[in-house]
Amino acid sequence: MSSLDNLNDQQKDGALCTEGPLLILAGAGSGKTSTITHRIAYLIRERGVAPYRILAVTFTNKAAKEMRDRLERMVGDASSMWILTFHSACMRILRMEHIYTGYSSSFTVYDPQDQKAVVKRILKEKNIDEKAISPAYILSVISSCKGVDKSYEEWRDENMDLPHNEKVYEVAKEYDRVLKNNNSMDFDDLLLNTVRLFKEHKEVLKKYQDRFSYVTVDEYQDTNFIQYMIVKMLSESHRNICVVGDDDQSIYQWRGADIRNILDFEKDFKNAKVVKLEENYRSTGNILKGANSVIRNNFDRKEKSLWTKKEEGEKIKYFRLDDDREEAHYTASEISRLVGTKGYGYKSFAVLYRNNAQSRRLEEAMVRRGIPYRIFGSIRYYERKEIKDILSYMRLVANPNEGESLLRILNVPKRGIGEKTLEKIQGYASAKNISLFESLHEEEVLSSLSDKQGKEIRSFIAAIDSISEEKDYVPILKVYERLLKETGYLDALLLEKTVEAEARIDNLMEFKSVIIETEKENQNINLTEFLETMVLVKEEILTQDEDDYVSLMTLHSSKGLEFPVVFITGMENGLFPSRRKLYDSSEMEEERRLCYVGMTRAKEKLYLLSANVRMLYGNMDYSEESVFIDEIDKSVLEGDYRRESKKAVRDGYSGTQYNPFEPVKKEMKSYEQEFASGDFVSHKKFGEGRVIEVTPPTITVIFQSEGVKKLALGIAPLERLKKEG
DNA sequence: TTTTATGGCCTTTTT
DNA sequence: GGCCATAAAA
Numbered sequence: 064m065s066s067l068d069n070l071n072d073q074q075k076d077g078a079l080c081t082e083g084p085l086l087i088l089a090g091a092g093s094g095k096t097s098t099i100t101h102r103i104a105y106l107i108r109e110r111g112v113a114p115y116r117i118l119a120v121t122f123t124n125k126a127a128k129e130m131r132d133r134l135e136r137m138v139g140d141a142s143s144m145w146i147l148t149f150h151s152a153c154m155r156i157l158r159m160e161h162i163y164t165g166y167s168s169s170f171t172v173y174d175p176q177d178q179k180a181v182v183k184r185i186l187k188e189k190n191i192d193e194k195a196i197s198p199a200y201i202l203s204v205i206s207s208c209k210g211v212d213k214s215y216e217e218w219r220d221e222n223m224d225l226p227h228n229e230k231v232y233e234v235a236k237e238y239d240r241v242l243k244n245n246n247s248m249d250f251d252d253l254l255l256n257t258v259r260l261f262k263e264h265k266e267v268l269k270k271y272q273d274r275f276s277y278v279t280v281d282e283y284q285d286t287n288f289i290q291y292m293i294v295k296m297l298s299e300s301h302r303n304i305c306v307v308g309d310d311d312q313s314i315y316q317w318r319g320a321d322i323r324n325i326l327d328f329e330k331d332f333k334n335a336k337v338v339k340l341e342e343n344y345r346s347t348g349n350i351l352k353g354a355n356s357v358i359r360n361n362f363d364r365k366e367k368s369l370w371t372k373k374e375e376g377e378k379i380k381y382f383r384l385d386d387d388r389e390e391a392h393y394t395a396s397e398i399s400r401l402v403g404t405k406g407y408g409y410k411s412f413a414v415l416y417r418n419n420a421q422s423r424r425l426e427e428a429m430v431r432r433g434i435p436y437r438i439f440g441s442i443r444y445y446e447r448k449e450i451k452d453i454l455s456y457m458r459l460v461a462n463p464n465e466g467e468s469l470l471r472i473l474n475v476p477k478r479g480i481g482e483k484t485l486e487k488i489q490g491y492a493s494a495k496n497i498s499l500f501e502s503l504h505e506e507e508v509l510s511s512l513s514d515k516q517g518k519e520i521r522s523f524i525a526a527i528d529s530i531s532e533e534k535d536y537v538p539i540l541k542v543y544e545r546l547l548k549e550t551g552y553l554d555a556l557l558l559e560k561t562v563e564a565e566a567r568i569d570n571l572m573e574f575k576s577v578i579i580e581t582e583k584e585n586q587n588i589n590l591t592e593f594l595e596t597m598v599l600v601k602e603e604i605l606t607q608d609e610d611d612y613v614s615l616m617t618l619h620s621s622k623g624l625e626f627p628v629v630f631i632t633g634m635e636n637g638l639f640p641s642r643r644k645l646y647d648s649s650e651m652e653e654e655r656r657l658c659y660v661g662m663t664r665a666k667e668k669l670y671l672l673s674a675n676v677r678m679l680y681g682n683m684d685y686s687e688e689s690v691f692i693d694e695i696d697k698s699v700l701e702g703d704y705r706r707e708s709k710k711a712v713r714d715g716y717s718g719t720q721y722n723p724f725e726p727v728k729k730e731m732k733s734y735e736q737e738f739a740s741g742d743f744v745s746h747k748k749f750g751e752g753r754v755i756e757v758t759p760p761t762i763t764v765i766f767q768s769e770g771v772k773k774l775a776l777g778i779a780p781l782e783r784l785k786k787e788g
Numbered sequence: 789t790t791t792t793a794t795g796g797c798c799t800t801t802t803t
Numbered sequence: 804g805g806c807c808a809t810a811a812a813a
Contacts, residue, residue, distance in 0.1 A: 122803075150803050175802090193807090250803050318802065418800050420804080474790095481790045513789090599803070619801045641800060657801080680799055680804065 067101055070094070077305075077338040078102040081110060081277070084298075084332035085305040086325075090369040091354070091663035092345030092625065095307050099279055100130060102305065103144075104137040106277055115143040118275040118297070122282045124148055124599070125439075126623050130281075145275070149290050150250060151599050153257040156271065157248075158595075163264050164256060169591040171247035171458060171465055172598040176451065178202055178238075178249050181467065185237045189230075196227050196234075205235050209251035210319035211288045212258060215239075245465050254289045261296050272300040282623070283308035283328070287319040295331065304332060310365050311358050314619060314657045317650075326365075343369045343663075345625050347376025349699040350669050354662040356696035361652045379662075379669045381634070381692055381702035386676040386683075387421075391428035394630050394672065398613060399432055401628065401668075409435055412613040413626040415661050417639040420679075421632060422615055429613065439616040449556075449567040450574060454597060456546045460531050461590045464498035476555030478519035484512065500524075526550050534590050540578050542590060547571065618661045629665035631658075634673040635686040658691045671702075745782045 067075050074094055077087045078101045089095035103119065106112040121127045127146050134141040145152060154172065161168040173181070182198040208218050219232040242248060248256060261268040278298045280286065283306035286294070298304035308325045316322065329335045343351055351371050358364070384390045394414055401407045414425055422438055429436040452475055455468040462468075474480045480488075492502035502508050503524050509517050526549035534542055547553040553571070556564045581596060582588060588596075614626070618639075633639050640654035662669060673688050692700075742754045744764060752764045762781070 124803090148803065253803085315802075317800085420799080423804090477791075479790065483789060617801065643800080653801095678804090680797095682804095 067105065070098065070101060071342060073338055073340050073342075074098045074101070077340070078105055080305075080336050080338070081106055082303055084302055084328070084335035086283075086328045086332075086335050086337045087305065087307040087340065088325075088337065088365070088367070089307055089309055089340040090343060090367060091309065091312060091660070092343040093340035093369070094342075094344055095309075095340060096130065096133070096281075096623075098340065099281065099305065099307055100133045100137065103134060103277075103279065107138050112277060113143075114138070114141060115145075116274060116276045117144045117279070118152070118277070119144065119146045119279040120149055120152060120281065120294070121146070122148060122285055123620070123623070124151075125620075126281060127151075129623075148599070149286075149293070150253050153253040153293070154595060154599065156257055157253065157260065160260060160264075160267055163260055163267060165243075166248070166256075167246055169246070169462055171245065171462060171468075172253065172595060173242065173247050173249045173467070174598055175202070175250075177467055178205075180471070181238055181241050182234065184470075185234050185241065189234065189237075191230055191234070196230060201231055201234050201238075204231055205238060205249075206251050207319060208235070209249075209255045209289070212255060212292070245467055246462065247465065247467070251289075254293065258289055258292045258296070261293075268296060269300075272297060276301050277303045278305070280304075280306045281308075282312075284310050284313040284322060284325045285315040285320040286324045287321055288324075291321070291324045302332065311361075311367075311656055312622060312660050314622065314653060314660060316653055339367070341367060341369055343371040343373075345666050346371065346663060347373050347667060349375050349378050350662065350665050350667075353379045353669070353695045353699045354659050356699075357655060357662065357691055357694045358659040360694050361655055363649065363652055377668055378699050378701040379671060379695065381671045381673075381695075381700055383673050383675065383688060383703055385674065387424050387633075387674045387678055388428075390632055390672050390674045391424040392431075394425065394632065394670075395428040395432045395434055397630075397670070398434055398628075407628065409611045409613045411627040412630070413621060413624070413628070413664060414613060414615050414630045414632060415618050415621050415664070416615075416632050417618060417641060417657075419617060421638075424678075425615055425632065429615075435612040436615055437612045439614060439620055447567075447570055449571055452552065453543070453546065453571060453574065454594065456527075456550060456552070457542065457590065458594055459500070459527060460534055460542060460546070461594055463500045463527065463531060466499050469499050472550075473523075476551050478523065479513065479516045480520070484516065487511070500527075523550065539582055539588070539590055539593050540575060543575065543578055618657050621664050622660050625664055625666055627666045628668040628670075629661070630670045630672060631661045632672045633677070634671045634689040634692055635677065636689055637684075637686055638677070638679070639689055640691070655691065655694075658689075742783050 067078055070078060071094075074097065077085065077098045081102065087095065087098060089098070099119070103117060106117065107114055119127075119130060121130060127148055131141055131144075131146045134144070134146070145155075147155070157164055157166070157170070158168050161170070179198050179202065182201050183193065186193055186196070186198065186201075204218065205215075207213075208215060215232050215235045218235075219228050222228045225231075242252070261271075275297060278294065280294055285308075294304065294306070306325070306328060310322060310325055313320060313322050313325075329337065346354070348371055351369060351373075355369060382393065384393055398409070398412050401412075402409060416422060416425070426436065426438065452472055455471045458465060458468040459472065470485075473485070488502055488508055489499060491505070491508055492499045495502065495505075503520055509520065512520060526546075530542055530545050530549070553568070556568050556571075578593075581593060585592070585596075614624075618631070631639075636642075636645065639658070640651060644650035644654050671692065673692070674686065676683050676685055678684075743751065744754055745751050746764070749764075754762060754764050764781070
């Protein structure tokens with residue numbers, strides 16, 4: 064069970080070193096999670112440490128959950144241990160210690176969308192053109208200041224040469240004021256306010272130092288300065304601090320992660336013990352060799368040599384397809400083939416991509432082949448409009464004076480409250496120094512509205528007030544259902560009668576199961592706590608009908624996971640590595656590390672795919688293959704690297720010219736027979752035309768010469784052509 | 789004054 | 804392809 068027998072010598076070394084600072088440099092797949100979970104289990108079982116004295120910090124909720132599950136299997140009940148992300152740990156602390164912070168315990172957490180809305184509103188108020196200073200830029204300044212605990216004044220003075228530094232400064236200041244007034248924090252505030260709390264109230268810091276006598280930090284290479292401060296402060300008194308990381312897997316420098324944290328650990332924590340884990344247990348020899356040959360091109364790294372006892376295994380496969388659609392269909396057909404002939408379960412597969420926009424095509428292909436899949440990461444369920452809307456309603460009920468939520472949904476569904484009316488009400492509210500929501504109750508405001516507006520608003524506030532009243536006494540599900548019904552949100556969607564509206568309704572119904580699950584998992588959770596969970600835990604908690612599915616996710620979110628078969632799609636310059644990083648060597652190195660992370664997720668089979676032509680941001684682009692393909696040791700690569708096929712595309716794309724794999728050929732054909740309306744097609748007899756609609760078993764096409772024809776799908780000699788170019 | 793329709797613009801990765 | 808700002812319509 065928690066026996067250390069199945070650890071190797073180095074792992075054992077790490078697991079047994081419980082006192083004093085410890086740095087575990089763990090290469091990809093070297094059993095790092097296993098080492099730290101065994102270490103914690105050892106602390107509890109052999110050294111008699113109480114579980115509640117242990118703090119383990121991770122970066123993602125997925126990693127936290129994984130660690131908790133493993134520990135539960137080893138030591139039984141792990142519920143009193145804090146195994147959390149930095150952000151959730153800080154949120155917990157700030158909520159418990161809220162009396163010191165100037166926030167109430169029910170503070171709201173703003174996600175990036177909320178942040179952007181606030182900044183935009185401030186820009187508008189200050190009459191600053193968004194094109195002159197983009198909200199994204201301001202937010203990046205705000206975030207980088209908060210990440211190193213720098214005041215905006217300092218930033219302004221350091222950047223006198225920047226054109227808008229004074230205005231950026233003002234907006235940032237105002238931004239913080241708005242958040243504070245709304246009793247809310249952004250992600251960076253959660254960390255920063257914790258550090259401030261610890262600095263200003265030593266007794267609070269001491270309380271947590273005393274409680275957490277053993278601190279573990281996973282993915283230490285991705286910590287920023289403020290996270291480093293938290294770790295350092297918490298472990299200062301006892302120095303039982305264990306950090307795990309790999310400089311080759313540092314992929315979050317763009318958001319302020321500071322690689323020096325791991326490189327300087329031995330300086331920061333005197334007499335630290337260092338353990339290196341270099342044996343890879345995950346990947347076959349060829350995959351590891353390929354990944355090593357890529358990462359070797361980075362100059363800025365600690366030299367290390369990952370090795371494996373495993374057999375060489377299959378070579379890494381690289382294929383260049385004609386376009387992104389082919390890439391997706393090839394991926395899907397290859398998954399089907401492997402499931403059908405090699406006995407793989409769908410769970411064995413991961414399809415990785417550089418940015419979330421790429422998931423659409425892949426999703427389509429999975430659907431067409433009936434492959435169960437799950438998208439992790441950012442087309443997040445929680446970022447869908449209807450979910451954000453209903454969450455805003457719930458926030459409003461929990462915290463009626465929080466202005467941002469109200470602003471979001473006051474006119475959703477449409478209540479006839481436009482910009483002018485809103486300004487009028489806001490003017491009234493600030494003159495009287497009351498909240499926006501309170502001002503809606505004032506007779507003076509209500510009577511100034513038109514009949515229709517007045518009616519809508521009266522019923523709106525009546526609904527919110529009535530639901531607020533009982534929010535602490537009824538299940539969250541009840542609050543949710545009443546909101547949907549009584550605010551008119553659901554009715555408005557029902558009235559739309561469009562496909563989109565139906566999809567939204569489906570999502571809203573699905574959200575019920577999220578609520579039910581969450582309430583089941585967390586007994587007696589109140590509305591505020593529920594909402595907090597929703598902001599930080601962005602992964603789908605949805606109950607799956609299927610638990611055997613292919614995982615689709617970004618390269619970033621794949622970190623820490625492993626799969627027997629991995630596809631990395633979009634291996635093209637400009638996409639991966641990203642176009643904006645091509646000309647900066649340190650940013651290129653981060654892209655390369657990302658490639659390394661992706662490749663080392665694979666245990667048995669690794670596919671790298673690229674497309675000649677890709678639909679990006681609405682238009683077709685030709686692309687060249689990624690420099691990373693070039694860097695892979697050719698002795699472990701098979702397929703068609705260095706294949707110049709742009710010409711073929713220009714000479715007449717047919718979509719069938721290229722079949723990378725003999726066994727797949729048939730399947731490739733079968734999807735070639737599938738069409739969607741809008742596709743350009745070519746018919747043996749009728750020439751070129753365009754698909755009007757597809758209604759199996761027939762397809763309707765309008766031909767240039769022959770006009771509209773109804774044809775039999777699968778029988779008519781039709782071929783799909785490239786879409787408009 | 790609000791709502792709807794059209795056209796131009798950008799486009800990464802996450803807690 | 805989607806967001807947002809502006810212009811036309813209700």
